[in-house]
Amino acid sequence: MSDLLTAAQMRAAEASEMDSGGTTGLDLMERAGRGVAGAILSLYPHLAHSKQTAVVLCGPGNNGGDGYVLARHLRDRGMSVEVFQMGSGRKLPRDARSNHDQWKDSGGSIDKLAAAPAAYGRAAVIVDALFGLGLGRALGKDAEKALLPLRQRSVPLVAVDVPSGLCADSGRMRGQGAAADLTVTFHRPKLGQYLAEGPAYCGKLVVVDIGVSAGPTGVPLAGLPAGVAKISGHKFDYGHALVLSGPAGKGGAARLAARAALRVGAGLVTVGCPASAMMENACQLESVMLTEVDDASALVKVLADDRINALCLGPGATVRRAGDLLRVGLAAEQGGGALAVVLDADALTALAADRSLMAHLHDRCILTPHDGEFARLFPDLAEMLRHVPDKGPVPSRLDAAVAAAKRSGAVVALKGPDTIIAAPDGRVSVHAASYSRAAPWLATAGAGDVLAGLITGLLARGTEPFAAACGGAWLHAESARAYGPGLIAEDLPMMLPTVFRGMGL
Numbered sequence: 001m002s003d004l005l006t007a008a009q010m011r012a013a014e015a016s017e018m019d020s021g022g023t024t025g026l027d028l029m030e031r032a033g034r035g036v037a038g039a040i041l042s043l044y045p046h047l048a049h050s051k052q053t054a055v056v057l058c059g060p061g062n063n064g065g066d067g068y069v070l071a072r073h074l075r076d077r078g079m080s081v082e083v084f085q086m087g088s089g090r091k092l093p094r095d096a097r098s099n100h101d102q103w104k105d106s107g108g109s110i111d112k113l114a115a116a117p118a119a120y121g122r123a124a125v126i127v128d129a130l131f132g133l134g135l136g137r138a139l140g141k142d143a144e145k146a147l148l149p150l151r152q153r154s155v156p157l158v159a160v161d162v163p164s165g166l167c168a169d170s171g172r173m174r175g176q177g178a179a180a181d182l183t184v185t186f187h188r189p190k191l192g193q194y195l196a197e198g199p200a201y202c203g204k205l206v207v208v209d210i211g212v213s214a215g216p217t218g219v220p221l222a223g224l225p226a227g228v229a230k231i232s233g234h235k236f237d238y239g240h241a242l243v244l245s246g247p248a249g250k251g252g253a254a255r256l257a258a259r260a261a262l263r264v265g266a267g268l269v270t271v272g273c274p275a276s277a278m279m280e281n282a283c284q285l286e287s288v289m290l291t292e293v294d295d296a297s298a299l300v301k302v303l304a305d306d307r308i309n310a311l312c313l314g315p316g317a318t319v320r321r322a323g324d325l326l327r328v329g330l331a332a333e334q335g336g337g338a339l340a341v342v343l344d345a346d347a348l349t350a351l352a353a354d355r356s357l358m359a360h361l362h363d364r365c366i367l368t369p370h371d372g373e374f375a376r377l378f379p380d381l382a383e384m385l386r387h388v389p390d391k392g393p394v395p396s397r398l399d400a401a402v403a404a405a406k407r408s409g410a411v412v413a414l415k416g417p418d419t420i421i422a423a424p425d426g427r428v429s430v431h432a433a434s435y436s437r438a439a440p441w442l443a444t445a446g447a448g449d450v451l452a453g454l455i456t457g458l459l460a461r462g463t464e465p466f467a468a469a470c471g472g473a474w475l476h477a478e479s480a481r482a483y484g485p486g487l488i489a490e491d492l493p494m495m496l497p498t499v500f501r502g503m504g505l
Contacts, residue, residue, distance in 0.1 A: 002188045002207070003218035004430060007133035007168040013187060013215025020213075025095040028210050029062065033069020033099070035208030036160055036184045040125060041077060043182055043204070044156060049078035052124035057116055057146055058100075059130035059164070060087040065096025066160050067129025068103040075108070082109055082123075084116035086130060086142060113142055117149045125156050128180065132161040133168040133190065137391045139175030150178035159183040162192065163201045170396030171195030171418070172388050179203065187212045191219060191430070195396055195418045199434035219398070222421055222431035222470035225463050228265065228505060238267030239460030240307045243453065244293060244325060245273035246316040246346075251281050253316030253345065253449040256489050258288045260453030261312070263493040264475065266460040272302055274321075296328045303332045303339070310340045310459035314347030315449040323350035330360040338364045340459040340468075344452040345373075352376035358408060363424050365410040366465050368452055374414055378404045402428050413455070413469040415448065421473065423466040431473035439480035446489025451476045453493070475499060 005013070017023050041048050056071045058064035064085065071081045089100045089110070104110055120126060128150075130143050139147070143164060150157055157180045162168050165177030171192040183202035185193065192198045193205055241261045245254035254271055262269040272293035273281055281290055293299050302308070313329050314322055326347060332339040341364065343351060348369050351357050361367075367377070375382035381400040388394055401414040405422035414420045419431040433439045455472035463471060479495040480487055482502070 005218040009216040031210040037073035055123040056127040063132030068099040086113040129160040130164040156181040167394040168192040170394040171198030194432040222429040225467040225471045235267035240268040241310040241460040243312040248277040256449040257453030260450045261457030263496045264457035266457040312456040314344035322347040348373045361410040433477040441487035450492045
């Protein structure tokens with residue numbers, strides 16, 4: 001899928017296209033409005049040629065201009081169209097005003113926005129063309145009064161570009177908007193349509209080509225790294241992962257991670273656990289090996305085996321044990337460089353408790369916090385996400401993850417339906433389990449432990465940390481989608497062969 005653009009990148013792409021002489025603002029607006037009309041009638045074909053009513057809410061900028069074009073195309077397809085405008089048509093930008101005047105001169109109705117709610121009852125579809133990408137403030141009372149009644153409706157609500165009030169960069173809402181059933185955006189999807197509240201407010205997302213060239217490179221969506229298929233060779237050619245487990249009765253999380261690492265293709269996987277937990281783990285593991293790791297000195301000895309090239313610490317380890325082992329794991333070397341390490345769960349809590357350990361993080365280390373763990377590790381960055389400012393940029397989870405990676409020197413995979421993977425060198429990717437890739441079944445105990453194991457297994461196979469985190473997140477969601485409702489964490493590793501076969505691997 002296409003990379004995700006910010007509002008500024010989209011505006012730059014349009015400006016570049018116009019500056020090159022390839023098109024005009026009026027051309028882009030015409031294609032946008034026509035594209036929205038086509039998307040509406042494609043999804044709701046019963047509306048065409050039926051004289052049903054469309055209510056179109058037009059704003060004071062170019063988003064409103066798209067709305068006037070849309071109104072014209074819906075009317076041409078047989079619908080009765082009522083337009084309600086915010087502000088004065090005389091104050092519209094030039095291209096938007098041209099389309100406003102064309103609609104009005106052709107006999108189209110235009111009423112004030114305040115009158116719109118009275119028309120909702122006779123509408124078969126309602127279009128929100130109030131504010132698009134450029135809204136840099138709260139919605140305002142007039143817009144909220146028009147939108148609030150739409151929170152409870154019996155007909156589809158369609159948003160032009162983004163639902164009004166949704167920040168196109170952060171996916172956070174400014175003010176009291178209404179969630180759309182369909183959002184039609186242009187050229188490429190936008191960051192805010194995949195982050196935070198974006199998917200919930202956008203409904204179904206359709207991207208319309210309006211004739212803009214490639215333009216700036218945005219934030220890529222995470223995918224599977226190259227080289228996942230096994231061709232030939234010895235098991236040690238595919239790496240040896242060590243997963244550190246907790247004491248007796250606490251080993252389930254580490255076993256989930258270990259099985260995931262093995263299923264994703266690590267040549268060997270060993271669970272390192274205290275002597276007291278050896279019998280428990282031996283009764284439940286077969287392909288996964290076992291070794292005693294009672295304390296930090298034992299871990300030093302185990303890591304002396306230079307065939308071990310990836311370490312997972314945290315799932316079910318207990319905070320005290322993770323704290324004892326952290327320093328050794330972060331200092332370990334393999335092949336003349338730092339050992340690849342995944343820190344999850346209890347290891348993250350231990351890291352937050354002993355902040356002196358932050359200085360030992362490195363670029364072959366991957367932190368996999370959920371929002372709560374992230375707040376303990378980076379409280380100031382989490383704090384900036386608690387509020388939406390009335391004006392100016394709205395901080396996003398992507399901003400927070402990028403800052404955390406730069407500060408820590410490690411790769412950060414900030415987990416959630418919109419998982420952000422950020423590297424200390426500035427690379428960033430979004431993995432969104434939303435729209436066609438929604439996987440709500442992942443909200444189950446142990447799923448995060450499996451993700452840690454997937455990433456560890458890819459590291460063991462030689463995948464560099466940023467790509468391993470991206471690939472692990474992608475496989476995590478694909479496995480959940482392959483299984484479907486009723487999923488529990490144990491099912492995820494077992495679905496990997498199905499996912500791989502589906503990819504032709």
